[in-house]
Amino acid sequence: MPLITQTQNSQPHGKPIELKQKLAIDEAIISSVGDGLIVTDKEGRILLMNPAATRMLKQDAKAVVGKDLIDTVPAADKNGKIVPKENRPLRTVLATGQSFTNHAANFYVRSDKSKFPAAITTSPIILNKEIIGSIITFRDITHEKEVDRMKTEFISLASHQLRTPLSAIRWFLEMLINGDAGPVNKEQAKFLKNVNDSTLRMITLVNDLLNISRIESGRIIIEPKPTHLGKLIEEVLEEVRLKYKSKNQKVVVSYHPNLPDINVDPNLTRAVYLNLLNNAIKYSPEGSEITIIISKKGNEIISQISDNGFGIPKKEQYRVFQKFYRGSNIVKKVLDGTGLGLYLVKSIIESSSGKIWFESEEGKGTTFWISLPTSGTAAKKGEVSINS
Amino acid sequence: MANKKLTILVIEDEVLLLEAISKKLKINNCDVVSCSSGEQALDYLKNLSRKPNAIWLDYYLGDSNGIELMQKIHENKTWSSIPVLVVSNSASPEKVHKMLDLGVKKYLIKAEHRLDDLVNEIKDIT
Numbered sequence: 149m150p151l152i153t154q155t156q157n158s159q160p161h162g163k164p165i166e167l168k169q170k171l172a173i174d175e176a177i178i179s180s181v182g183d184g185l186i187v188t189d190k191e192g193r194i195l196l197m198n199p200a201a202t203r204m205l206k207q208d209a210k211a212v213v214g215k216d217l218i219d220t221v222p223a224a225d226k227n228g229k230i231v232p233k234e235n236r237p238l239r240t241v242l243a244t245g246q247s248f249t250n251h252a253a254n255f256y257v258r259s260d261k262s263k264f265p266a267a268i269t270t271s272p273i274i275l276n277k278e279i280i281g282s283i284i285t286f287r288d289i290t291h292e293k294e295v296d297r298m299k300t301e302f303i304s305l306a307s308h309q310l311r312t313p314l315s316a317i318r319w320f321l322e323m324l325i326n327g328d329a330g331p332v333n334k335e336q337a338k339f340l341k342n343v344n345d346s347t348l349r350m351i352t353l354v355n356d357l358l359n360i361s362r363i364e365s366g367r368i369i370i371e372p373k374p375t376h377l378g379k380l381i382e383e384v385l386e387e388v389r390l391k392y393k394s395k396n397q398k399v400v401v402s403y404h405p406n407l408p409d410i411n412v413d414p415n416l417t418r419a420v421y422l423n424l425l426n427n428a429i430k431y432s433p434e435g436s437e438i439t440i441i442i443s444k445k446g447n448e449i450i451s452q453i454s455d456n457g458f459g460i461p462k463k464e465q466y467r468v469f470q471k472f473y474r475g476s477n478i479v480k481k482v483l484d485g486t487g488l489g490l491y492l493v494k495s496i497i498e499s500s501s502g503k504i505w506f507e508s509e510e511g512k513g514t515t516f517w518i519s520l521p522t523s524g525t526a527a528k529k530g531e532v533s534i535n536s
Numbered sequence: 537m538a539n540k541k542l543t544i545l546v547i548e549d550e551v552l553l554l555e556a557i558s559k560k561l562k563i564n565n566c567d568v569v570s571c572s573s574g575e576q577a578l579d580y581l582k583n584l585s586r587k588p589n590a591i592w593l594d595y596y597l598g599d600s601n602g603i604e605l606m607q608k609i610h611e612n613k614t615w616s617s618i619p620v621l622v623v624s625n626s627a628s629p630e631k632v633h634k635m636l637d638l639g640v641k642k643y644l645i646k647a648e649h650r651l652d653d654l655v656n657e658i659k660d661i662t
Contacts, residue, residue: 308625308626311625311645311646311647312550312553312625312646314647315553315625315646315647316550316552316553316556318647318650319553319556319557319560319650319651320552320556322650322651322652323556323559323560323563323651326652328559328560328563351647351648354647355647355648369629531628531629531630532628532629533628533629535645536627536628536629536632536645
């Protein structure tokens with residue numbers, strides 16, 4: 149094994165370490181590491197399984213030697229389905245020599261058929277430019293997943309709790325602004341409007357956080373129904389009409405008259421359109437034009453939303469879908485934004501088997517594309533829906 | 537029936553919200569019976585000489601939840617005809633479906649609406 153043959157260590161006195169000694173050191177390393185470690189030959193047969201791996205997988209270290217790894221240690225996807233042989237990364241690693249890391253998506257199946265989530269890295273062992281086997285290292289990430297679930301649950305609870313005081317602030321402010329408690333002078337009215345704007349912004353933030361925690365926790369219900377995306381976008385446009393009219397913006401919508409209905413969750417898709425349109429309106433100057441094109445290309449329906457707005461600086465474009473990202477060029481220009489909208493949009497699109505991408509140039513504008521398969525989105529049971 | 541003075545029974549366990557709702561309804565020419573718990577609301581319903589024109593109901597109440605209270609309203613022949621508007625900050629589909637099945641006219645999220653709009657909603661269902 150290259151672990152032994154390729155290193156030329158020496159002791160402090162300069163004496164070469166004897167092979168026996170080296171073997172003992174390597175054996176101690178392999179036995180004492182907390183991560184699971186499995187070594188296979190180039191056919192994917194197990195050569196070695198360290199104690200951590202046998203413990204996690206409930207396997208017998210001696211009995212597994214010589215057996216096919218994929219048969220001995222099945223993997224399951226997040227829905228509990230066994231991953232077919234041809235889709236296991238080991239096959240690709242042994243064929244191509246490329247390492248593969250899977251952070252969270254997979255489960256390993258123990259000998260007693262129980263499962264645990266694992267972060268797995270599969271690497272080739274290469275000797276004289278030839279792939280002679282593979283090393284698989286993995287960790288049980290049950291605890292990490294649990295912590296993540298607790299974090300999401302906390303955000304959800306905290307956001308719900310925030311809604312009550314926010315409602316009180318919103319309603320009393322409304323009465324003050326209306327003059328229900330007596331007249332207010334011009335400056336007071338201006339201050340109250342500022343407080344009101346900030347309150348509404350906070351309500352949006354809380355709603356976005358709630359929606360994100362719903363999607364991240366996997367508790368969201370996906371209820372696909374035959375939906376005409378053209379009609380759906382017209383409805384969303386109606387909702388935002390006041391916003392773009394007040395900025396004298398023009399919105400042009402175009403879709404094929406025979407655009408077929410597709411099976412998607414209309415509430416989730418509506419949230420996607422609403423976010424993208426709100427962004428286009430908010431981050432474009434007065435009098436500019438927003439274009440929406442919905443078209444069918446092969447097995448996909450593509451929605452394109454373009455604006456002639458402020459654009460996203462090139463250097464920051466990799467951060468567009470990250471939580472709380474707001475463009476450095478707009479953060480001072482447009483105050484009401486949470487930096488959560490596009491993260492939410494991407495999460496929804498991905499949970500709907502779709503894709504999203506964009507092109508943007510600072511000072512010229514931005515175009516977002518979303519593609520949804522004509523075969524539609526699979527239904528999913530859950531407990532919560534968006535915006536509830 | 538624009539000129540008739542409506543009586544609204546408001547059930548909301550958050551004192552500040554109860555105060556805001558009551559004040560706004562009164563400004564809009566309604567009589568208001570304010571209750572901060574489910575038990576208080578049932579007491580009122582039993583003893584009021586005239587039944588309210590509508591009920592404004594929160595989901596989470598200190599001593600019970602909206603579904604329990606709504607079940608009691610739904611089962612009582614005299615009360616079941618009173619239109620109910622639920623205004624809550626918690627609106628999971630399960631809660632909403634259960635409430636609508638029990639005869640609730642509409643289920644709205646508090647923080648999402650102006651008081652003005654909610655007052656119009658309750659007037660609309662009477």
